[in-house]
Amino acid sequence: MRAVIQREFGSPQVLELAEVQTPTPLPSEVLVRVRAASINPIDAMVRSGAFPLLGEPPFILGWDVSGVVEHVVPGVTRFEVGDEVYGMPFFPRAAGTFAEFVAVPSRQLARKPRNLDHAAAAALPMAGLTAWHSLVDTAHIEAGQRVLIHAGAGGVGHLAIQIAKARGAYVITTASAAKHDFVRELGAHEAIDYRTQDFAAKTRALDVVLDTAGGYGDASIATLKPNGLFVTIVERTDAALKARAEAAGRRFAGITVEPDHVGLEHLAALAEAGSLRPHVQQTVPFEHAAEAHALIESGRTEGKIVLTL
Amino acid sequence: MRAVIQREFGSPQVLELAEVQTPTPLPSEVLVRVRAASINPIDAMVRSGAFPLLGEPPFILGWDVSGVVEHVVPGVTRFEVGDEVYGMPFFPRAAGTFAEFVAVPSRQLARKPRNLDHAAAAALPMAGLTAWHSLVDTAHIEAGQRVLIHAGAGGVGHLAIQIAKARGAYVITTASAAKHDFVRELGAHEAIDYRTQDFAAKTRALDVVLDTAGGYGDASIATLKPNGLFVTIVERTDAALKARAEAAGRRFAGITVEPDHVGLEHLAALAEAGSLRPHVQQTVPFEHAAEAHALIESGRTEGKIVLTL
Structure with a gap:
């Protein structure tokens, strides 16, 4: 071959x-x-x-x-x-x-x-399972929760917005201004231009932050409500960041995607329901x-x- | 190490x-x-x-x-x-x-x-997942179904008896006479000594046969009701046996075990419920x-x- x-x-x-x-x-x-x-x-x-x-x-x-x-x-x-x-x-x-x-x-x-x-x-698969393992298997997001997704126009981010939306969360995302229409069409309730706006000043009492971009750890942790969860697919090995999150009474989870046919079946069901593309x-x-x-x-x-x- | x-x-x-x-x-x-x-x-x-x-x-x-x-x-x-x-x-x-x-x-x-x-x-894991993939994931056995398990005292067989019993099936098994007490304690309703008795003469209208021993394919298929399922972990590559089963209006499935954490979680739940040891x-x-x-x-x-x- x-x-x-x-x-x-x-x-x-x-x-x-x-x-x-x-x-x-x-x-x-x-x-x-x-x-x-x-x-x-x-x-x-x-x-x-x-x-x-x-x-x-x-x-x-x-x-x-x-x-x-x-x-x-x-x-x-x-x-x-x-x-x-x-x-x-x-x-x-x-x-x-x-x-x-x-x-x-x-x-x-x-x-x-x-x-x-x-x-x-x-x-x-890889981008979708990463989002699924982060938001569902780890964060167990539920209807009504407030979720911030960094880099919502990216490979993982654009799927994470749709998964969070399908589960009934209130979805805030960061993206450059040119991509705000795109992320809103995916279902984001709020889009923040990270180049011109301070996301941390505009968000608070969040249940979950999913960081698919990296570099926003401390500012993101500050936007969480007590016991809120910071999920990162980038700084997953950053023990100092984890320690700072926990010292502040917030939770930290680093995620590495894994093969998972059960997750694939969930993603396929969402796609077939028209909720994930x-x-x-x-x-x-x-x-x-x-x-x-x-x-x-x-x-x-x-x-x-x-x-x- | x-x-x-x-x-x-x-x-x-x-x-x-x-x-x-x-x-x-x-x-x-x-x-x-x-x-x-x-x-x-x-x-x-x-x-x-x-x-x-x-x-x-x-x-x-x-x-x-x-x-x-x-x-x-x-x-x-x-x-x-x-x-x-x-x-x-x-x-x-x-x-x-x-x-x-x-x-x-x-x-x-x-x-x-x-x-x-x-x-x-x-x-x-290996023996239990083999039984689980055979009886549950493939045969979807249900309460009241009649199931024959060949070699019920063996590594896979003794777990298959317990799984079938826990799901409410009527469980018949083959074993040498010395092992009949053992297989009955595991939950088998009937034990047949394959050395002295013809299992095919004593069983009929079965929903499922699980063959963990090999060599009983044609006789087993004859004990199945129409559309009944013969599951084998031994002659899984036997295309001629599969063709004979299908020609007789019965179904055939060969099974190879696979890593499967979902199956492991089901087996652990059965064990913790006291149904699987x-x-x-x-x-x-x-x-x-x-x-x-x-x-x-x-x-x-x-x-x-x-x-x-």
Whole structure:
């Protein structure tokens, strides 16, 4: 099969298309024909060597996938050949979804939401599960709670707004002024331009703050009501920040996303109910993965970049 | 740390205790201090080379584990240091629970049942999830259904009896006469001595047959009512048997167990309700893993063999 591989760390130009062996699914796994694979910021960090999660190259990048079950190893009952599925297999270990085929444990996949095409479905797993694990599994947000989401126009943020809204929360978000229409359409009740306004002066007594941007820890903690929860997907290892939150009578949670078919099923149900739709800024043919990585690193994307096959 | 390793395929004597590097948990993973690790038939098959699931040695065997969370990578919120946990990480890929420590994705662990010690908890994941995936996730057994479980005194069978009973099924099982008291104590309504009696002559109009022994496919299918389900964990790749079942108007499902924290949580709830208790025939100190493997291969065990640390 063809795959996007890299033989060294470096700029997007290290990505090349190569002929490699098609993976052989083990018992409990299925072989998925990849139709779309979205790019996440972590892909660029692993590619460059900034966060060498997969060790030394060569390797095939990619975790998000949407595709069609090509082969089922006897012993798997959750899927049949031809089923449309999506998921984020094996993270944080190597999965290799930037390829024509990927082998995936059946319990790391769920049915693709019927009303999303493969490109949109591939945009959902890593960013959507991050938001779900933060807001639902960890913060247990409830109707009527006041939630602040930093960087609401971003990959995780734009899904977090929709999840919080669907659960009945009052949603405040930060975004540059040009993106206020976008975040309001997603369901945000208030949008704050972080470039010209002090979010901390405009918000108080919050139940939950979800920080998907980083750098807003102390100011965010100050906006929480007593025992409120600061959830960060960025400074999750910042023990000093955690200690300051707890000294102030607030709670702290750092989140790392994990494969989770139950979460995928919840996200698919929200999507099918019309409450959750990933925003795909651009699809890029698989053969041009380097261009897609350059886009991600430009810092100018809104929503997700998706490779299509 | 110390671990049970093997440098070649072969008899139990290839197992040796060695000093190896303690695993480093990745983001989303926790480091578990192993207190007990049970042995399953597949361990012996991988050790001998009969089923080289892990490729060529050297490797550390073992999937079932019960232990204590030693370290949590920041970003994991499901567990804290000191929590007692159990699970079956990474199967069918390498986990290495026959060691002092193992790194495990947080969503492949659940809380250890409070009323089970580590040896009993370690006996539960692989065998219990196999039974759960067969009877609940696949067969969806319901109160009043008639279920036949082959080899009800075995590692999977003795848990399957208890799960089927807890869900209100009428449970028939096969076992040698000497084990009839044991399977009745587990909750079986009828026990059939497969050595002296023809189970197919004594059972009919069954809703589900779970075959944990192998070799009873056609006779079992004949005992099912129309559209009844034959579930096998042995002949799961037998396409001809599947075709014969379907030609007869019965359904066929082959099962391979998978890591599944939701299943583990269900099993723990059953255990804590007093409805599910693994039978540990013998515990063996970790240092004597070869003896434990020889026991498993003797064919004379009843219930599970567990390594303790």
